[in-house]
Amino acid sequence: xxxxxxxxxxxxxxxxxxxxxxxxxxxxxxxxxxxxxxxxxxxxxxxxxxxxxxxxxxxxxxxxxxxxxxxxxxxxxxxxxxxxxxxxxxxxxxxxxxxxxxxxxxxxxxxxxxxxxxxxxxxxxxxxxxxxxxxxxxxxxxxxxxxxxxxxxxxxxxxxxxxxxxxxxxxxxxxxx
Amino acid sequence: xxxxxxxxxxxxxxxxxxxxxxxxxxxxxxxxxxxxxxxxxxxxxxxxxxxxxxxxxxxxxxxxxxxxxxxxxxxxxxxxxxxxxxxxxxxxxxxxxxxxxxxxxxxxxxxxxxxxxxxxxxxxxxxxxxxxxxxxxxxxxxxxxxxxxxxxxxxxxxxxxxxxxxxxxxxxxxxxx
Numbered sequence: 001x002x003x004x005x006x007x008x009x010x011x012x013x014x015x016x017x018x019x020x021x022x023x024x025x026x027x028x029x030x031x032x033x034x035x036x037x038x039x040x041x042x043x044x045x046x047x048x049x050x051x052x053x054x055x056x057x058x059x060x061x062x063x064x065x066x067x068x069x070x071x072x073x074x075x076x077x078x079x080x081x082x083x084x085x086x087x088x089x090x091x092x093x094x095x096x097x098x099x100x101x102x103x104x105x106x107x108x109x110x111x112x113x114x115x116x117x118x119x120x121x122x123x124x125x126x127x128x129x130x131x132x133x134x135x136x137x138x139x140x141x142x143x144x145x146x147x148x149x150x151x152x153x154x155x156x157x158x159x160x161x162x163x164x165x166x167x168x169x170x171x172x173x174x175x176x177x
Numbered sequence: 178x179x180x181x182x183x184x185x186x187x188x189x190x191x192x193x194x195x196x197x198x199x200x201x202x203x204x205x206x207x208x209x210x211x212x213x214x215x216x217x218x219x220x221x222x223x224x225x226x227x228x229x230x231x232x233x234x235x236x237x238x239x240x241x242x243x244x245x246x247x248x249x250x251x252x253x254x255x256x257x258x259x260x261x262x263x264x265x266x267x268x269x270x271x272x273x274x275x276x277x278x279x280x281x282x283x284x285x286x287x288x289x290x291x292x293x294x295x296x297x298x299x300x301x302x303x304x305x306x307x308x309x310x311x312x313x314x315x316x317x318x319x320x321x322x323x324x325x326x327x328x329x330x331x332x333x334x335x336x337x338x339x340x341x342x343x344x345x346x347x348x349x350x351x352x353x354x
Contacts, residue, residue: 036264043266085309087213088337089220089346126343129332131308132262153330153348155306160265166303169266171330171348 015076015108017115020058020065027075028067028098029053035098039162041137042096062090062123066115068099068108076103079112081119084129093120093128093176097140109140113147121177133170134159141170148174192253192285194292197235197242204252205244205275206230212275216339218314219273239267239300243292245276245285253280256289258296261306270297270305270353274317286317290324298354310347311336318347325351 020028029050036044044056058065063082070076077099084094095116099108120128128149133141135154145151149172157166197205206227213221221233235242240259247253254276261271272293276285297305305326310318312331322328326349334343 039265043262043264045264085220085335087220087222088216088339089309089335091337091343092332092335126334127332129335132266152332155269155304155329155348155350156352157303158262158266158269158306160268162265166268171332173332175333 014071015111016069017066020067024067025054028078031098031100041134068112076100077108077112079116081116091126093125109143125176127173127175130172133172135168135170136161136164144172191248192288193246194243197244201244202231205255208275208277218311245289253277254285254289256293258293268303270302286320302353304350304352307349310349312345312347313338313341321349
């Protein structure tokens, strides 16, 4: 559940959240590549160009991309959100999150996720669905569960983890509001 | 399981299966639009252009699009298939199917599905996943179950059916071979 007085759209203590713009791609792209090539969380090709990263992570409305910045304006993390499907499936939202290695364990993922849930609720979505949560990504799975998501299913051996080999991917869901 | 002596890549009795080419778009696009606007099975926008339909249904390799034709060369149905995800998720296949209203109940969907399973098996995929099978599409659900798929989960109220209102969408999966 969103906490009362949860993440404000603009500022939350030492962390600033705002909508991403085209100039944020320069900071997002290397984080995107580092997290993908780490090989534990995302199903993207390793060799995407900046243009392809922008198309994947910063698509136009109804999608939205936000960034979390520290007091110096350095990128702590980023989230994208939008409808999980088009047409007759566009009342369910989805979202994805990337946190820089240096910012992990400091609440950035939670702040981004709470912002995504707040956005989806305000936009009138009926639920939020994650299609591909790697089961060995324990911190993420625990955080989504704390935020009200349930594991609906696990696709067996669907992710080729660099460290663990083939592991399952969870489909997670929570209704809104 | 694929039956021994199942769908041959080129011909199966009164029905011909072959890879789609650019000239097939003229026959595929109206079928695509009719099935989407029927409002019972697919999460596409209602107003896609021919170019957008080609991008969705006839993407380049590693994806593949096939057509089923009758003896006069008229379109009976079409399937697209490919990896369900990129990168570290690209060892699981997915597929989607459209059968013209006139051809329904005559084995076209089964023939297309068997061809997709054969293709995925030959290409070395470890499984096939359907992400969004509308639960009220009973004929499809039953056919996928006959072909070895299991319902792993149902996303509640995720599809806004024109006739039934919000109904669930199944995530279905079967290992390969």
